[in-house]
Amino acid sequence: MAGTMERRMWDLLLILTTAPHSSDVVTSALRLSQAVLDRGGSVRVWACGYATMMTQDTFGDTKLPNTRDPEGYYPSPSAVVQRMITDGEGRFGWISCTACTEERGSTHHIPQVRHRSPLRLATTVTSAKQTLYLGGA
Amino acid sequence: MTTTKGRGARGPRVLCVLDRGYRGAVEAQFFHALYGLLDLHEQFEQIDVALRGAAVTMAVEEDEYRPEVRLGTMVLDTLPDYRGSVRDLVEEGFAVYVDRSDVTALGFDPDRLVDGTTCLPSAELSLRWPEYDEVWFV
Numbered sequence A: 001m002a003g004t005m006e007r008r009m010w011d012l013l014l015i016l017t018t019a020p021h022s023s024d025v026v027t028s029a030l031r032l033s034q035a036v037l038d039r040g041g042s043v044r045v046w047a048c049g050y051a052t053m054m055t056q057d058t059f060g061d062t063k064l065p066n067t068r069d070p071e072g073y074y075p076s077p078s079a080v081v082q083r084m085i086t087d088g089e090g091r092f093g094w095i096s097c098t099a100c101t102e103e104r105g106s107t108h109h110i111p112q113v114r115h116r117s118p119l120r121l122a123t124t125v126t127s128a129k130q131t132l133y134l135g136g137a
Numbered sequence B: 001m002t003t004t005k006g007r008g009a010r011g012p013r014v015l016c017v018l019d020r021g022y023r024g025a026v027e028a029q030f031f032h033a034l035y036g037l038l039d040l041h042e043q044f045e046q047i048d049v050a051l052r053g054a055a056v057t058m059a060v061e062e063d064e065y066r067p068e069v070r071l072g073t074m075v076l077d078t079l080p081d082y083r084g085s086v087r088d089l090v091e092e093g094f095a096v097y098v099d100r101s102d103v104t105a106l107g108f109d110p111d112r113l114v115d116g117t118t119c120l121p122s123a124e125l126s127l128r129w130p131e132y133d134e135v136w137f138v
Helices: A025-038 A049-055 A077-088 A098-104 A118-126 B033-043 B053-059 B082-091 B100-105 B122-127
Strands: A010-016 A043-047 A092-097 A114-116 A128-134 B011-018 B044-051 B069-071 B074-076 B096-099 B118-120 B134-137
Touching: A010 A025, A010 A118, A025 A043, A025 A077, A025 A128, A025 B069, A043 A049, A043 A118, A049 A077, A049 A092, A049 A098, A077 A092, A077 B069, A077 B074, A092 A098, A092 A118, A098 A114, A098 A118, A114 A118, A118 A128, B011 B033, B033 B044, B033 B082, B044 B053, B053 B082, B053 B096, B053 B100, B082 B096, B096 B100, B096 B122, B100 B118, B100 B122, B118 B122
Parallel strands: A010 A043, A010 A128, A043 A092, A092 A114, B011 B044, B011 B134, B044 B096, B096 B118
Antiparallel strands: B069 B074
């Protein structure tokens, strides 16, 4: 008889449905994530709606040039998330909702992003000790 | 009558009204509404700015906030610096109007606004609209 698979428990799940460039919520989600990571915890972000735009590989590593500071270094949103995933060493994860990805046409994610159907949302919630839903889609 | 402006003609005189104060930080960095105005204004005869609602906070002077955040090993010191952009607007000749009632309603002192901005009562702000060809709600 096959044994049961033990599921990993995450300390925090952030369901992020707020569109980037619309409010401070995306930044708050990242700051909150970092605060949990700094305390040794683990965080997973489930990006829905236009939040799926955050991890598009079409951004490249940097934003477009700042005409008022052409030599400045401005990392792209996907580069920031990518760095957090790398630096988190397995304690920070980013999931993109496949339905929202299709709906928004945001289909070119950086490879570190996991793709999940909304049919797995409840399972993802039960895999976290706490869930915060940051709305605004 | 509709006329077509020739190539190189400058756009109309525009008053840009900003009501929303928060439009992203990590994802936006320099690419925010005031940057757009600074970047585009040479195409227009005149662009001025009216800050209302939460957007008045962009013109409130303060000394402590540093527009940076640490995420992973990355210190992102390129978050939007709205006060700096308001100073740039003033320096580059924009008129920057700030709604006095919104400043006081949010608990700020109208005397603590960025130098060169003009703090006006709401009604007086509206009276300036006819001075422009167009009013945009940015």
